[in-house]
Amino acid sequence: MYFFRSTLFVLATLFLSPANFAQVDSTGVYNNSLEKGSRSVQFRVTNNFY
Amino acid sequence: MFHRSAKLAYRLGVGLNFGIDSDDSELTADNSFTRVRDTETTSNQFGLSINATRLKYFTPKKRMSFYWGAGPEVGFRFSDRDVNTNSTFEDSSMGISESSTQSIALNIGGILVFGTEFFLHKMISLTAEYRSRSAYTWTSEERDQIDTSSSGDVVNQNTSTTKHQVFIGSSSVLLGLSAYF
Numbered sequence: 002m003y004f005f006r007s008t009l010f011v012l013a014t015l016f017l018s019p020a021n022f023a024q025v026d027s028t029g030v031y032n033n034s035l036e037k038g039s040r041s042v043q044f045r046v047t048n049n050f051y
Numbered sequence: 052m053f054h055r056s057a058k059l060a061y062r063l064g065v066g067l068n069f070g071i072d073s074d075d076s077e078l079t080a081d082n083s084f085t086r087v088r089d090t091e092t093t094s095n096q097f098g099l100s101i102n103a104t105r106l107k108y109f110t111p112k113k114r115m116s117f118y119w120g121a122g123p124e125v126g127f128r129f130s131d132r133d134v135n136t137n138s139t140f141e142d143s144s145m146g147i148s149e150s151s152t153q154s155i156a157l158n159i160g161g162i163l164v165f166g167t168e169f170f171l172h173k174m175i176s177l178t179a180e181y182r183s184r185s186a187y188t189w190t191s192e193e194r195d196q197i198d199t200s201s202s203g204d205v206v207n208q209n210t211s212t213t214k215h216q217v218f219i220g221s222s223s224v225l226l227g228l229s230a231y232f
Contacts, residue, residue: 024114024173033170034231035060035111041052043178045227047066 057111060118061103066126068098086145089137100126102162119165124184128156138194143201150196160186168229178227183220191215 024032034041052064074092079085102124109117123224132152138145194210 021054022168030112031114031170033112033114033176034174035054035057035108035114035116037054037056039054039231041229041231043052043062043227043229045178045180045225047182047223047225 058105058108060108062106062120062122063170064100064102064104066098066100066102068096068100068128070094070096070130084141086141087139092132092133094130094132096128096130096186098126098128100124100158104162104164106164114168114170116168117166118168119163121161124162124186125157125159127158130154130156131178135187144167146201147199149198150194152192152194154190154192155189156188158186158188160184166225174231176229176231178225178229180225180227181222182225183222185219185221188214188216188218190216 028030052060054060055077071090072094074090076090078088078090081189082088102122104120104122106118106120109119130153134148134150134152136148138147161184163183164180166178168178168194170176190213192210192212192214194208194212196208196210198206200206200209
């Protein structure tokens with residue numbers, strides 16, 4: 002339960018921080034994570050395999 | 052996925068596939084005589100593939116980013132299929148047929164992708180991707196069949212088959228969720 006609450010707190014802090022909502026600057030650039038050094042994990046489903 | 056720059060990323064992908072299928076069919080011919088053929092089929096398959104893709108983003112600093120990419124892929128698939136058939140004519144046995152087929156397929160090829168990534172948040176995005184795959188596939192299949200006639204005669208047949216296939220442009224659509232860290 003402690004782990005669950007801690008994880009929830011970390012995620013909430015991460016995603017609700019004001020910096021993450023300042024998404025488009027005055028020049029129209031979107032503040033996403035497509036930048037040098039970023040990593041991501043994807044979960045995907047497909048309609049067929051072979 | 053690892054970004055070398057805003058426009059360039061490398062992606063390592065692992066694909067898994069499972070399939071379980073069970074089928075029971077009964078064919079009845081009811082005329083002046085009654086003939087019944089009952090067939091039970093079960094099949095299982097498991098597949099694994101690994102690919103590495105180099106992705107190029109056209110418009111990285113937009114809420115919706117388009118990209119394309121290409122890279123090599125290798126994979127294998129194992130499948131197992133059992134078919135049991137029991138035939139009767141006027142309630143007396145016409146024979147039983149049992150077959151078991153195992154196959155393993157190995158493939159090596161490449162993939163070409165074109166997709167779009169929509170950012171819900173700075174660190175979370177949804178992805179829709181069109182993928183075209185071309186590959187050479189080697190398949191080895193072993194089939195054992197035992198036919199038992201109504202008089203008790205048993206015929207045993209074993210078949211080994213090796214196939215070489217090349218396919219170009221097998222396409223699929225992938226939907227995904229990405230989390231950046």
